[in-house]
Amino acid sequence: MAKILIPTPLRPYTDKQDAVDASGATVGELLADLTRKHAGLKAHLYNEQGRLRSFVNVYVNDEDIRYLQKEQTPVAANDTVSIIPSVAGGAGPEKGYDPFSTAAVAEKGSYPFSDREAPALTNDEVKRYSRHLIMPEVGVDGQRKLKAAKVLCIGAGGLGSPVAMYLAAAGVGTLGLVDFDVVDFSNLQRQILHSTPDVGRPKLQSAKEKLHALNPEIEIRTHEVALSSQNALQLFEPYDIIVDGTDNFPTRYLVNDACVLLGKPNAYGSIFRFEGQASVFATKNGPCYRCLYPEPPPPGLVPSCAEGGVLGVLPGLIGVIQATETAKLIMGIGEPLIGRFLIYDALRMRFRELKLRKDPDCPACGTHPTVTKLIDYEQFCGITPAAPEPVIVNNATELTSVELKQRLDRGEKLTIVDVREPNELQINRIPGSVHIPLGDIPKRYNELDPDAELVMQCKSGVRSAKAAEFLRSVGFKRVLNLKGGILDWIDKVDPSQPKY
């Protein structure tokens, strides 16, 4: 018996359990037992050939099984097995490579100011930063390094807010922000750079005002563009450190690859529901994001915060970790989060740390890299460039909310299946719908009449499209997806209901 920790995106397949006891003497046997108990997991963990999928990493305690005996790795009763979804692949590590070796740790000393003159502090700055100046680890030298530093923060949202506010307060001399969004009411629950009167304004406008009010001594550079393969290298070039505050796979791979190509460290963070991750990638001798996940998961496996939700305070903690690592790299102090992957579980208030190795076969930072320029990351992540959401539905398989209303008014017999989570149904609902959450569809679809005409519905049409696809795959003939979900229904048919 050993405990297998289940990450949030896979919990719909384990009856929402975050840990499952399984029996077996090796990782392979444990996972076989796990998928016997929770059959829905199998397709997510294994490919058609029965091999572990390339975007699934398995750890025994803090070690990646790729560097142990893979699925033959023995597991003792008190070991903890964790599934860290996204990817693996590649051969063994470079012989003798140790992320904690002096080479890896020595990097911290010289970033990134070995060849830049740090400016002197003004009298006002001495007052402002006095709590830094009296610490020997920071002192005047450290503060001057902060003043000389140029940091680019990708995104002025949940993670970008605490990152930018703390780095501005700490005196990072040049702070760049990339974002092209406008402030929405649903941002205010966590994006503390923005306030209620800012709703509808460009995020960069309100961010610049807040940051300048906090610290007028620093330079704020705003880049109101969508980060792309065309502009990333040029945008990153003048900066020393890049802070990844994005929430989608295409941008994350883009940021990673651009950092590797330019040799700039990437202070990484990501958040989902109650769970956060942080690391420092793409330093000279340390691993990059692709060493951990060479390829993205297929679209849909890992939902976005917009789909899955996020605890409002979570980005505060993860963003502060990113800001801390950035400040440490600038000053060359402490032990950076290089070669370590930090996982934070807010519900249990627990941190775990996994070892990360630089993969010599890494397509980006390995010894023979195949990523030698930026590529089309939407395509790489399996997302159609034109569509903001990964849905591919043809006309014959979807209907609009107006069409649905007309057909209901004509008295046609349609079964509307709402596949959202129960708490979402408490906010709004199409009258007469039946409720089966997306994660339950594989085991509960027999509750639906295969001869009835079904209209699958969720918030915006993404999850319901997945449900419709699944039902068609098990033989349902008349399955339609409600385009735009209940949001479109409220816009076009029933404006009396609240939107979220």
Ligand SMILES: [Zn+2]
């Ligand atoms: Zn790499």
